[in-house]
Each structure stands twice: as structure tokens, then as C-alpha cells.
Amino acid sequence: MSEKRANQSTKKRADQKENFSISPDGEAFPLPRPEDYQKEFKRLQKIVAAQRKEGREIVVVMGLGFVGAVMAGVVADSVQKPKQIEADGVMNRQGNVTLSSSKGMARQGNVTLSLACPELAEGKGHHDRQQPSKAHHDTLCHPELVEGPLPRFPKFVIGVQRPSVRSFWKIPLLNRGIAPVEAEDPEVAPMIARCVKEKKTLIATYTEDALCLADVVVVDVQCDYFKETLGNCRQGHAEIKALEDSLKIIGEKIKPDCLVLIETTVPPGTTEYVAYPILKKAFERRFSTPNNKKGAINPSPTTVTLSSSKGVKGGGSTSYEPSTMSYEPLLSHSYERVMPGREYVASIRDFWRVCSGINEEARKRVAKFLSEVLNVEKYPLTVLDRPVESETCKIVENSYRATILAFLNEWSLFAERNGVDLIKVIKAIKVRPTHSNMIFPGPGIGGYCLPKDGGLGVWAYQKLMGFEDDIFKITPLAIDINDTRSLHAAELVRDALRNMGKIVAASRIAVLGASYREDVGDTRYSGSEILVRKLTEMGGDVVVHDPYVKHWWELEKQDTYPAPGHSWARFFRNQEKLTETRIQDNLASALKGVDAVVLAVKHQAYLKLTPDEIIKMTKRPVAIIDCFGILSDEKIRRFFELDCEVKGLGRGHVKRIKDSLKR
Numbered sequence: 289m290s291e292k293r294a295n296q297s298t299k300k301r302a303d304q305k306e307n308f309s310i311s312p313d314g315e316a317f318p319l320p321r322p323e324d325y326q327k328e329f330k331r332l333q334k335i336v337a338a339q340r341k342e343g344r345e346i347v348v349v350m351g352l353g354f355v356g357a358v359m360a361g362v363v364a365d366s367v368q369k370p371k372q373i374e375a376d377g378v379m380n381r382q383g384n385v386t387l388s389s390s391k392g393m394a395r396q397g398n399v400t401l402s403l404a405c406p407e408l409a410e411g412k413g414h415h416d417r418q419q420p421s422k423a424h425h426d427t428l429c430h431p432e433l434v435e436g437p438l439p440r441f442p443k444f445v446i447g448v449q450r451p452s453v454r455s456f457w458k459i460p461l462l463n464r465g466i467a468p469v470e471a472e473d474p475e476v477a478p479m480i481a482r483c484v485k486e487k488k489t490l491i492a493t494y495t496e497d498a499l500c501l502a503d504v505v506v507v508d509v510q511c512d513y514f515k516e517t518l519g520n521c522r523q524g525h526a527e528i529k530a531l532e533d534s535l536k537i538i539g540e541k542i543k544p545d546c547l548v549l550i551e552t553t554v555p556p557g558t559t560e561y562v563a564y565p566i567l568k569k570a571f572e573r574r575f576s577t578p579n580n581k582k583g584a585i586n587p588s589p590t591t592v593t594l595s596s597s598k599g600v601k602g603g604g605s606t607s608y609e610p611s612t613m614s615y616e617p618l619l620s621h622s623y624e625r626v627m628p629g630r631e632y633v634a635s636i637r638d639f640w641r642v643c644s645g646i647n648e649e650a651r652k653r654v655a656k657f658l659s660e661v662l663n664v665e666k667y668p669l670t671v672l673d674r675p676v677e678s679e680t681c682k683i684v685e686n687s688y689r690a691t692i693l694a695f696l697n698e699w700s701l702f703a704e705r706n707g708v709d710l711i712k713v714i715k716a717i718k719v720r721p722t723h724s725n726m727i728f729p730g731p732g733i734g735g736y737c738l739p740k741d742g743g744l745g746v747w748a749y750q751k752l753m754g755f756e757d758d759i760f761k762i763t764p765l766a767i768d769i770n771d772t773r774s775l776h777a778a779e780l781v782r783d784a785l786r787n788m789g790k791i792v793a794a795s796r797i798a799v800l801g802a803s804y805r806e807d808v809g810d811t812r813y814s815g816s817e818i819l820v821r822k823l824t825e826m827g828g829d830v831v832v833h834d835p836y837v838k839h840w841w842e843l844e845k846q847d848t849y850p851a852p853g854h855s856w857a858r859f860f861r862n863q864e865k866l867t868e869t870r871i872q873d874n875l876a877s878a879l880k881g882v883d884a885v886v887l888a889v890k891h892q893a894y895l896k897l898t899p900d901e902i903i904k905m906t907k908r909p910v911a912i913i914d915c916f917g918i919l920s921d922e923k924i925r926r927f928f929e930l931d932c933e934v935k936g937l938g939r940g941h942v943k944r945i946k947d948s949l950k951r
């Protein structure tokens with residue numbers, strides 16, 4: 289290839305990196321250019337106007353990630369419920385909904401609004417563009433005022449996703465009816481396809497101006513907890529910037545009567561101490577008038593009706609009437625209890641929810657909204673008084689789970705050192721119904737939530753609530769224990785190899801399972817990642833198999849994933865070559881010639897494997913490390929008969945089986 293051509297192709301690749309977003313299947317989508325935004329917004333306006341005519345409520349879901357994409361689908365898929373739903377005094381009559389907020393709206397004075405919303409600033413929005421009558425206008429802005437039966441599918445959903453190189457591809461894919469998340473649940477893909485292509489109740493966009501069109505905004509962006517060290521989560525902080533940025537934009541764009549529902553898992557207090565001030569200040573800036581500038585904002589929450597009848601006053605200012613003087617943000621909180629796996633959709637739709645609102649109106653609106661989209665008939669909604677309570681619920685719920693798992697770590701070590709099989713102990717205890725939720729912790733506790741949520745609580749206590757004392761003992765300790773448990777699994781690999789006269793640094797080790805739990809493809813913060821990193825640090829040559837995971841991005845893209853500087857690679861030496869890791873889908877080739885096999889995850893495919901099958905694939909005796917109580921005593925015995933070495937987390941009885949064979 290000539291030098292010129294080589295340069296051209298390098299430039300093309302560089303352009304592709306900056307200006308394109310590549311889907312997991314390798315399709316390149318050009319990122320939107322500045323001039324595309326207006327066109328995109330016009331497209332949305334047109335669609336929304338038609339949807340409003342049909343009487344649909346417009347719901348914007350912000351963040352088409354793992355949770356947001358499926359939540360968007362669940363809302364878009366919801367159907368008009370046949371029976372009356374009462375949610376905290378809000379009545380939803382068949383085909384004819386009455387919102388308490390729309391009753392008795394005060395009509396006093398004109399208010400000048402400064403709007404960042406192009407549809408309104410330009411005077412081309414659905415209000416101005418169509419010059420509707422007052423009645424028609426109310427119908428457009430408040431679909432609950434539509435007379436006659438509501439449509440069978442009452443929600444129209446716009447998923448808003450940042451057009452970043454990493455995530456933009458989700459938008460065009462979703463608009464084709466393809467789910468932008470990989471899920472084991474067979475319901476996800478058809479639900480997204482159905483909503484986009486048949487019901488036509490779901491679209492995706494990159495322009496945040498979509499927020500101007502929303503009656504409800506559901507916030508599903510990420511909120512991470514960054515740990516500065518491994519095994520000491522107190523040295524860390526909540527990363528709330530993405531959430532704060534989203535809230536700022538929401539404050540600038542939404543109608544004042546739009547319900548904002550924060551579903552992101554947040555540090556307790558976030559809705560009241562972070563979100564409320566952001567929205568409140570934005571509303572004051574946008575909606576202030578000579579009359580209410582001096583803080584004459586009515587604390588009692590009421591809904592504001594926007595009207596187009598005054599037209600545009602230029603410079604992005606629009607007059608509205610009628611209006612009350614009150615612009616209290618309608619902020620609410622309800623957290624996700626999503627469980628990755630085959631029941632993914634059900635874990636959003638058919639599961640109990642907790643919600644709260646910042647004031648009575650917000651509480652009613654959120655209860656009504658969730659009652660319309662979730663299966664609250666079977667899984668009743670719990671409405672709490674204040675957002676800090678529902679936020680605390682989520683953190684306590686997950687900290688409790690993390691704690692009972694961490695608690696077993698010390699007993700697991702005890703068992704290993706005293707000839708006890710912890711698996712049998714747990715099984716015996718679980719017979720008692722009061723202890724039936726005991727589960728063996730495996731090599732660490734991964735997933736997106738349990739490793740971080742307690743940290744969000746500890747951080748909030750000091751940074752949002754301003755306390756200096758240290759009341760948290762168990763919650764951070766549980767996270768620290770869970771984060772480092774798999775380091776002990778690496779010790780067991782080392783010890784089993786040593787018993788066979790080998791060392792990690794000169795061994796090839798197969799790790800079976802990359803995901804954080806059985807039968808899912810979710811690798812976030814999995815114990816296997818720490819295990820692979822530790823074995824690699826010790827010089828081992830690691831090969832990974834997982835039937836559910838195609839790419840292990842935490843390794844393959846460790847420089848940028850989950851974000852630059854955030855990879856767990858930073859806690860270990862000798863990690864560079866892990867970018868070359870490719871998940872094997874053929875077990876026989878993954879196992880061929882290895883010195884050790886780590887059963888790291890309880891995937892179905894591994895439960896059935898017999899020792900003879902494994903040794904047939906490895907083609908020699910190996911060290912077997914059981915991290916999840918997978919092996920029966922018979923299988924352990926058989927491995928020893930095949931000249932293998934066996935070790936297991938919490939499995940102190942293994943030595944007894946080995947000794948019994950010598951006798």
C-alpha cells in the first residue's frame with residue numbers, strides 16, 4: 289500500500305473513532321452534527337402532536353442504558369387498565385382520567401417565561417404552531433383532559449440518549465425496533481420491536497429538546513460510586529455529575545407541570561438536596577415575573593397550564609396565561625429493583641415498587657403514573673412520604689443483601705480451615721423458614737448495585753447531610769469484604785497448583801464464568817474479574833469461558849471501560865495483556881492443555897459437567913477450584929481418583945475426601 293493510501297486509511301479510522309458510534313455488531317453510525325438537531329426536533333414535534341391528538345401522555349425516558357431501555361419499553365407497552373385504580377386519592381376512571389391537579393387551577397395574571405425550549409422560543413411548538421383553541425390546547429398539554437375513552441396504549445415514549453461515541457448507536461438501533469441492551473430475557477427484544485414497529489409508541493432521540501414535549505420525565509442515567517482503593521470503600525465518592533447534568537437540562541427544558549421521576553439509584557437525600565434546588569432555581573429563572581420575583585412562590589404545589597395565546601415576545605421569551613404564581617417542581621423518586629436474567633422485564637413491570645414525591649402533588653402524580661404502567665394490582669405500590677425515605681429504602685435493601693453475603697465470608701474461611709463444608713451447613717440452616725434467604729457468596733458479590741449502593745449511603749451522610757461522625761460500621765465493611773473475597777479464590781488456585789508441584793506464574797488457568805452470577809451475561813464488578821486480574825498479576829496465563837458473555841469489555845477495553853481511570857486494572861500490576869482477552873465459547877478448546885480449572889460461576893452448563901468430561905477436555909490432571917459449591921462429594925472424590933487436586937471456597941471437607949482415598 290502506498291504511503292498516501294496508508295495515511296488516508298489511518299485518517300479514515302481516526303475519523304471513524306471520533307465521528308462514529310459503533311454498535312456491538314460493528315455497524316458504524318455517524319454522530320449527529322449541530323445542524324441535525326433542529327431537524328430532529330421538528331421530527332419529534334410532528335410525532336408528538338399526532339400522539340397528543342390520539343390522547344397519549346408523552347413520557348421521556350432519559351438514559352437508554354441497561355435499565356432505561358427496558359423501562360422505556362415497559363411504559364410504551366402499557367395498556368389502558370380496565371378497572372379503576374385509586375392511588376393516594378388520584379382516580380383513574382375507565383377511559384376518563386381526572387387529575388386532582390387539573391381541578392381548580394387558579395387563573396391569575398400573565399407570566400413571562402424564559403425558555404430554552406426551541407419549540408416555544410421559536411413559537412413553533414405544538415402550542416403555537418397549531419394555534420389551538422383553549423380547549424384543544426388543554427388537551428394537547430394535558431392528555432388527561434381528553435374527553436372520551438383514552439387510547440388503548442396510553443403512553444408515547446421518547447427515549448433520550450446522549451449521542452456519545454460510546455452510546456449513540458443505541459438510538460438508531462432502537463428506532464429500528466432492536467433492543468439496545470443484551471438480555472437473557474426472551475421478552476425484551478419482542479417488547480421493544482412491538483412498541484416501535486406495531487404499537488408505534490416508542491422512539492429514541494439524541495436531542496434533549498425532547499424534554500420540552502414531556503408530560504413525564506423518567507431519569508434512568510447512571511450514578512456511580514468511585515473507589516480509590518480496593519477493599520476500602522470509605523476512600524471513594526459518589527459520582528453524581530451525570531445526574532446533576534441531566535437535572536440541569538431538565539430544569540431548563542421541561543414544562544413546569546411535568547412530573548420528573550428519578551429512578552436512578554441515588555445517595556439518600558439527592559432528590560431533596562440536589563435535584564430540587566437545581567430545578568427550583570431553573571424554574572425561578574425561567575418563570576420569574578415582576579410579581580413573583582421576590583420569592584412570592586406559592587409553596588403549595590399546583591399545576592400550571594401553558595397557553596399559546598400570547599405568542600412569542602422574541603429573544604426566547606414567551607408569555608403564558610393563565611397561570612398560578614407557583615412553579616414548584618414536581619419531583620418524585622422510585623427506584624428500580626431490576627434483576628438481570630430471564631425475568632428482566634418482569635422485574636420492572638411485575639414487581640413491587642416504592643415511590644415518593646417531594647410534595648403532595650408529586651406524590652399523587654408519581655403514584656398515578658406508576659399505577660398506569662406497572663402491575664400494581666398484583667404487586668402493590670408503597671408510597672412513602674419523602675424521597676429521602678424511598679432513596680434510603682433502596683440503599684438499605686441492597687446494603688442488607690451485601691451484608692448477609694459478606695457475613696458468610698468469615699464462616700467460609702472458618703469452614704475451609706476446620707474440615708467443614710459450608711454448603712451443607714447453609715443447606716441445613718435454610719430448612720428454617722426464618723433463615724431461608726441465606727446464600728453462599730461465591731467469589732465476591734458483583735452486579736452494578738450491591739458493590740456501590742452502601743457507599744452512596746455513607747457518602748450522603750457526610751456530604752449531603754453534613755454529619756462528621758462515623759456511624760457506619762457494617763455497611764462499608766460488607767462492601768470491602770465482598771470486593772476482596774475473590775483474592776482468596778486466587779490463593780486457592782495457587783495452593784492447589786502448589787500441591788501438584790506447579791506455580792501460578794508457569795501455569796495456564798481456565799476461568800469458567802465471567803459474569804457476576806449464574807446464567808446471566810452481566811459482567812459488571814464480577815468476582816471473576818478480580819480473580820483474573822490477581823492471577824494475571826501473579827504471572828498466570830488465563831483463559832476465560834462463559835456461555836453468556838460475548839465480550840468482556842472490563843478487560844478488552846480496560847483503558848476506557850467502565851470509564852477512563854475507573855478500571856479495576858488500576859489496583860493490580862501486569863494487566864496490559866488483558867486487553868487481548870477473548871471469551872471462549874467452546875469449552876473443549878478453552879480447557880485444552882490447562883493446568884487449573886476454576887469453576888467461578890454456577891452457570892447451568894457447568895453444573896452438569898462430570899470430572900471425566902473435564903479431564904477429557906484438559907487432557908491431563910488439573911487443579912480444580914470450586915468457587916460456588918458446585919461440586920458434589922462424589923465429583924470431588926472422582927477428581928482425586930483422576931489425580932487432580934481440588935480446593936473450594938468454604939469447602940473444608942475436601943481434604944477429608946482426599947485422605948479417605950489414601951487409606
Ligand SMILES: NC(=O)c1ccc[n+]([C@@H]2O[C@H](COP(=O)([O-])OP(=O)(O)OC[C@H]3O[C@@H](n4cnc5c(N)ncnc54)[C@H](O)[C@@H]3O)[C@@H](O)[C@H]2O)c1
Nearest residue numbers: 351352353354355356448449450509510534552553624626
Ligand atoms: N443494572 C442493574 O442491574 C440495575 C438494577 C437496579 C438499579 N439500577 C440503577 O439504575 C440506574 C441506571 O443503571 P443502568 O444499568 O441502566 O446504567 P447504564 O450506565 O447502563 O445507563 C445509563 C445511560 O444513561 C445515559 N446518560 C447519561 N447521562 C445522560 C443524559 N444527560 N442524557 C441522556 N442519556 C444519558 C448513558 O449514556 C447510559 O446509556 C443506576 O442508578 C443503577 O444503579 C441498575
